[in-house]
Amino acid sequence: MRVKESAQEGPMNIWEMAQKQLDNAARVMNLEPWIHAKLRECKRASIVSIPTRMDDGSVKVFTGYRVQHNVTRGPAKGGIRYHPGVTLDEVKSLAMWMTWKCAVMNLPYGGGKGGVTCNPKEMSITELERLTRRFTSEIVDIIGPERDIPAPDVYTNPQTMAWIMDTYSIDRGYATPAVVTGKPVEIGGSLGRNEATGRGVYFCILDALKYFQLYPEGITVTIQGFGNAGSVAANLLYREGCKIIAVSDSRGGIYNPMGLDLPALLKVKNDTGSVINYRDGDRITNEQLLEIKTDVLIPAALEGQITEKNASRVKAKIIAEAANGPVTPEADAILEENGIFVIPDILANAGGVTVSYFEWVQALQAFFWSEREVNLNLRDMMEKAFWAVVRVKEQKKVGMRLAAYIVGVGRVAQATRLRGLYP
Secondary structure: OOOOOOOOOOOOHHHHHHHHHHHHHHHHHOOOOOOOOOOHHOOOOEEEEEEEEEOOOOOOEEEEEEEEEEEOOOOEEEEEEEEOOOHHHHHHHHHHHHHHHHOOOOOEEEEEEEEEEOOOHHHHHHHHHHHHHHHHHOOOOEEEEEEEEEEOOOOHHHHHHHHHHHHHHHHOOOHHHOOOOOOHHOOOOOOOOOOOHHHHHHHHHHHHHOOOOOOOOOEEEEOOOOHHHHHHHHHHHOOOOOOEEEEEEEEEEEEOOOOOOOHHHHHHHHOOHHHOOOOOOOEEOHHOOOOOOOEEEEEOOOOOOEEOOOOOOOOEEEEEEOOOOEEEEHHHHHHHHOOOEEEEEHHHHHHHHHHHHHHHHHHHHHOOOOOHHHHHHHHHHHHHHHHHHHHHHHHOOOOHHHHHHHHHHHHHHHHHHHHOOOO
């Protein structure tokens, strides 16, 4: 199946990029055309208007999205992001990637995603609550513990999930904690959920080092995006003896080839809001960080950061994609040709959805686990998934991304064959 050419000149958009990644896997797998065609499109895409009363009494109308890409293996699962750049194509792509991610981890979920086009940094907490509750009321009929389970994403958090759960529960007439994951522990959340994405990245990197017969001590690490996932992964790797030499956030980065004092850096970030205020290092841009010579590079910001324009200048040995879609398909080919080992997003950052699955199970059973149980189960599932992808990589003689797609798409395709088409 040929990828549709973009209607606009220039590089393909993110949805076309997600479809092309599927196409590459389908070709290698000799996937049946009818299954390929079905998986190329989303099951449902909802666009809603969200009239919200602002603190000054005015009403502003925001646009929200909830997309369910595929629910063949179970209810849709995926986060909700609040960001000025949210578009339907972005949400569709993220929903598709969630389908493959859940399948790679062998979770009983399909892929979903949501978003609201807004700038949460310019909104008060009360405005965000009113926005969230109205958005929930607009999608209340398509979400639910057996239908579609939202979670936090960019600029949303456990409090956001609490508002969604409360709004949904009021509509249903009873408390429904399993409608969302990533919510506060006090109302049915799971211990270990906030650190899960970064911890999953950490487990994958440790497995990659084992694959190359390397020890963590002295391994150099650079991280683009020092939010939740990036900072958690950095802290865990630092404790293993890795040398964190560069990190960045939306305002820029800091670099010290001798290694950064991570506890001090975390304090500066928490106290001032940015890593650029850390003094023991050189200021760099996010673009420069990607080109630093390093053993491990963790893109943990937004999609499309490594492209055909800069991929040849990337000097990392291992790339662990904590963000969704940080490497374009064109860049993938360049990185693979240069021998760079890429742990793809649908594997590397799957820790979040895996512990979300644990949270969902706990909420349905009203039986909760210790943090140690959560972390040990996460480690076991991440390791199992990593080595399953490595086996396909070696058997098929392909890169890690294609291998992960073969695993994930293969599981969804088999479920599609078994369930068939209705009517």
